[in-house]
């Protein structure tokens with residue numbers, strides 16, 4: 001399979017957030033991390049596709065077509081297999097988020113406590129056009145590239161809603177009036 | 189246990205009976221193995237590896253433990269389904285996908301008490317003869333993935349995980365495998381496909397019952413985090429003493445996660461079935477918010493059928509049939525099933541009289557439309573359609589017959605799909621319509637008519 005199909009199928013367009021992430025590079029560190037993960041799956045290397053994609057996303061912010069190429073080579077599988085996984089899981093991004101990525105739970109218990117209003121507030125403060133959020137564009141990045149927002153589904157902390165993740169940090173009871181505070185915690 | 193102190197404001201309610209959550213919010217507690225061992229940790233593993241593996245499974249069977257992940261299937265019976273003449277490797281998978289809306293219990297175990305889960309997993313793996321175990325963790329628990337991996341390393345250094353565990357010759361590797369934000373990975377065969385590195389499309393059962401044809405087509409036991417922790421306590425207490433907790437056929441303790449419109453939402457570990465709905469919502473959760481009244485309760489995660497607080501249920505058959513008031517429902521598997529709902533994952537979502545049912549339904553529909561894996565047509569198309577219909581209702585754009593269409597679509601999904609997501613997504617719709625039809629209909633209008641392109645062309649033609 002040529003590289004062509006990835007050109008068409010992968011939307012690694014630049015976003016205002018791109019400035020915050022290094023372009024993908026299979027450095028010795030990345031190779032070593034991947035090799036270690038692969039040992040967790042002695043029966044089938046294909047099983048390592050999720051862990052490898054996590055390594056990529058953690059270091060480079062999103063999954064580029066170069067990264068898909070690398071994962072496919074690493075696991076000796078067709079690129080399409082990697083792509084089919086990347087495009088299925090909402091947890092994988094195909095373009096750069098903001099430096100601080102806000103994932104706000106929109107499911108029932110959090111919505112009852114005001115998570116939609118929290119989303120409005122955060123968009124307002126970060127100059128994100130809330131109307132751009134849709135099923136086809138789940139992530140929107142602020143014009144300055146420092147922030148991005150996404151609705152998450154139930155984050156398993158329904159008793160302390162509204163809850164959200166900012167990068168890997170978890171926050172509870174973030175009522176809409178605490179939106180500014182939550183933004184201030186993450187100064188670019 | 190009298191000396192255990194909890195963090196201020198986090199003390200368990202007196203009606204609680206803490207086994208699994210003994211160390212959650214405990215003062216002076218941390219995730220290190222030293223703390224766990226100082227508290228008597230890993231003693232049950234030492235006891236278990238001296239037993240015959242089959243004897244452990246028998247103990248779990250006798251304890252009456254039923255799975256805490258959703259279906260309430262007896263754990264020991266499931267373990268017994270591994271084919272007796274099996275020659276393939278056996279896998280143990282701990283399901284920490286915890287993504288059923290309303291459920292928040294496994295999160296505390298993997299963040300605060302990792303060694304309890306590891307001990308439960310090693311004992312269970314020993315019982316079913318597994319040498320490789322995976323802990324499938326939802327992606328949104330990044331801190332827990334680190335905590336668990338660090339804890340596994342500590343356990344390895346002490347000889348509780350790895351080669352020749354406690355000198356018995358038993359080997360077990362445990363690996364953490366992170367998902368990527370997809371609810372369907374909680375369904376056990378979807379989880380297995382995900383672990384194999386593919387899209388998590390659930391497998392059709394039969395023939396793909398995991399206990400016979402699971403991970404890499406080898407026998408695989410999938411259990412919830414809480415279920416595996418219970419195994420440790422069954423070994424500690426003995427199955428007879430464990431079975432005395434709770435009520436008949438619904439033994440042990442379980443964690444109820446209460447969210448929504450109550451004064452004190454939170455997690456409460458109680459003996460199964462010893463608490464009525466009234467005691468749970470008033471005595472433990474402090475009643476409704478000021479000036480409000482309870483309206484309805486979703487008793488076991490968002491896919492369980494909603495119950496109205498003014499409902500009465502017919503329980504039992506023939507001579508034994510009796511009426512059961514909503515407030516007298518015991519929170520156990522069998523009673524909730526008899527009321528037409530389910531205990532599910534233990535996630536209790538409470539709604540008061542300020543909530544519009546159309547809004548609740550629409551929020552739930554958005555969840556399932558987003559999470560359908562798309563493999564079967566009734567589920568993929570049906571959930572998208574149900575979402576559009578409930579969007580219309582909340583926006584005041586629905587016609588009365590849309591309610592009927594919504595109900596019809598739900599029944600066209602229910603029972604017609606590869607995996608139980610079909611039921612999980614259609615039950616809430618069926619129940620909310622059945623119980624709140626008038627309220628929903630009141631939000632529709634005869635003026636809202638939806639015509640297809642062909643119908644519009646015809647109308648236009650006729651009026652010309």
Ligand SMILES: Cc1cc2nc3c(=O)[nH]c(=O)nc-3n(C[C@H](O)[C@H](O)[C@H](O)COP(=O)(O)O)c2cc1C
Nearest residue numbers: 255256257283285286287374375376411412415608
């Ligand atoms: C759509 C769907 C989602 C599920 N999500 C979870 C989940 O997040 N966690 C879980 O433990 N079980 C979940 N289950 C249940 C699992 O398929 C499986 O029955 C369970 O993990 C078995 O463990 P147990 O016997 O210990 O309950 C889900 C089932 C379905 C149909």
Ligand code: SF4
Nearest residue numbers: 561563564567605607
């Ligand atoms: S019922 Fe839904 S989630 Fe389950 S396999 Fe079919 S499409 Fe996928």
Ligand code: FES
Nearest residue numbers: 105110155157158
């Ligand atoms: S609904 Fe938000 S964490 Fe469950």
